[in-house]
Amino acid sequence: MESDRKKIIYEKLEAVLNEENPVFQNKDIKSVVSFYLDKRHFYLDKLKLNSLPAYIFEASILKSKADDFRHAFENLLPETAFYFAMKCNNHPDISFEMINNNYGLDVSSGLELDQALNLGCEDIVFSGPGKTKAEHYIALQNAGRVKILVDSFGELERLSALAEFMKVHIRIGVRLTTNPKMLWRKFGILPERIEEFYTQAARSAFVHFEGLQFHTSWNLNPSVQCEFIRKIGETLDSCSEECKKAIKFIDVGGGYWPEQGEWLHYETTNAGMVEKTIDSLGETTRKIHYRTESKPISFFAQEISNAIKQNIFSKISCKICFEPGRWICNDSMQLFMTVIDIKEPDIAITDAGTNTIGWDRFEYDYFPIINMTRPSLEEKSFNILGSLCTPHDVWGYNYFGEDLKEGDILMIPMQGAYTWSLRQQFIKPVASFIKT
Numbered sequence: 106m107e108s109d110r111k112k113i114i115y116e117k118l119e120a121v122l123n124e125e126n127p128v129f130q131n132k133d134i135k136s137v138v139s140f141y142l143d144k145r146h147f148y149l150d151k152l153k154l155n156s157l158p159a160y161i162f163e164a165s166i167l168k169s170k171a172d173d174f175r176h177a178f179e180n181l182l183p184e185t186a187f188y189f190a191m192k193c194n195n196h197p198d199i200s201f202e203m204i205n206n207n208y209g210l211d212v213s214s215g216l217e218l219d220q221a222l223n224l225g226c227e228d229i230v231f232s233g234p235g236k237t238k239a240e241h242y243i244a245l246q247n248a249g250r251v252k253i254l255v256d257s258f259g260e261l262e263r264l265s266a267l268a269e270f271m272k273v274h275i276r277i278g279v280r281l282t283t284n285p286k287m288l289w290r291k292f293g294i295l296p297e298r299i300e301e302f303y304t305q306a307a308r309s310a311f312v313h314f315e316g317l318q319f320h321t322s323w324n325l326n327p328s329v330q331c332e333f334i335r336k337i338g339e340t341l342d343s344c345s346e347e348c349k350k351a352i353k354f355i356d357v358g359g360g361y362w363p364e365q366g367e368w369l370h371y372e373t374t375n376a377g378m379v380e381k382t383i384d385s386l387g388e389t390t391r392k393i394h395y396r397t398e399s400k401p402i403s404f405f406a407q408e409i410s411n412a413i414k415q416n417i418f419s420k421i422s423c424k425i426c427f428e429p430g431r432w433i434c435n436d437s438m439q440l441f442m443t444v445i446d447i448k449e450p451d452i453a454i455t456d457a458g459t460n461t462i463g464w465d466r467f468e469y470d471y472f473p474i475i476n477m478t479r480p481s482l483e484e485k486s487f488n489i490l491g492s493l494c495t496p497h498d499v500w501g502y503n504y505f506g507e508d509l510k511e512g513d514i515l516m517i518p519m520q521g522a523y524t525w526s527l528r529q530q531f532i533k534p535v536a537s538f539i540k541t
Contacts, residue, residue, distance in 0.1 A: 463527025
């Protein structure tokens with residue numbers, strides 16, 4: 106048995122090591138860098154009166170992405186609604202711009218709910234597991250503006266009791282579990298229990314069941330979303346007519362990956378992770394970058410709308426809702442920092458530490474580091490490190506520029522998603538925010 110198991114492992118390892126990793130072609134990387142260098146003077150002018158490190162937020166890019174996403178889906182479906190996932194970037198200016206662009210807000214805590222209400226949002230969905238009584242109370246106080254996406258039967262029971270006590274009517278949906286295995290089980294209920302959930306909700310005079318929600322993450326293409334839509338369609342076949350009539354919306358969540366794809370260092374690819382486990386990787390592997398393809402949003406829209414028409418609209422008529430986050434805001438913020446110290450011929454220290462983004466992202470993800478002071482389309486090897494007291498404070502292993510000297514301003518583009526929200530005052534202050 107042990108020998109058979111090892112044989113299977115060796116075969117799988119061999120398959121992984123023989124995988125063809127999609128290389129991020131130099132011409133494509135240079136095209137990205139060239140786009141930002143064309144705006145070099147615009148960025149440097151904005152930075153003159155502000156301290157670094159800093160994020161520059163470009164509201165026009167956010168609006169353009171929001172429009173593109175909405176138009177892709179609303180042109181293919183009869184009734185739609187769109188909610189920006191606040192957790193992706195919780196700066197109030199981002200949410201305010203999204204509200205002005207006719208998006209609602211998707212919040213996942215009482216803190217986010219308070220912010221959405223204070224910003225004047227009139228259409229809020231409140232999702233997430235483990236909502237507290239205090240959070241339910243705030244939602245019930247603002248029931249005309251908030252719809253709660255209930256995460257469990259226990260939450261339904263607690264919410265029903267509080268709604269009855271307050272004599273407040275509240276609209277709800279239920280989140281469905283997309284993966285019944287491992288840690289994703291923490292979210293939602295199994296689709297097979299939709300009828301049971303509807304029946305329990307119907308016992309309350311104050312809780313009004315109106316729909317279903319699901320979410321899958323890191324969608325480079327829509328295959329997983331379409332498969333779960335098919336699963337919902339199958340489940341609806343076993344639901345009562347009363348339950349189906351109650352469903353006014355189906356929310357397909359977010360998780361749409363930006364169209365430029367996922368950019369990686371070699372050690373983040375499957376083969377690279379195996380090699381790193383077996384032996385330390387040489388720095389030469391960092392000179393080649395890798396990109397996993399992501400489908401354009403028009404492709405997502407076509408495939409998802411087809412799946413909905415085939416599996417949902419043949420059984421019920423309802424509004425289709427979306428909760429994009431990363432796809433909308435990723436490109437709208439750029440991060441800037443200053444070189445403080447050239448310690449060695451291949452080591453630079455910046456004023457920004459990775460507390461600026463909140464996690465060790467750049468040990469795994471590749472983004473071009475652009476020297477805005479000494480611009481060039483040539484990428485050179487150099488360890489660009491932050492100023493925190495940890496060796497995991499890494500920005501990257503290369504930069505685009507003629508040279509690198511103390512005082513140079515560096516830019517890392519496309520840092521609008523899961524950076525500002527995760528930033529923390531660990532050792533160093535957080536970065537400033539500049540709106541354009």
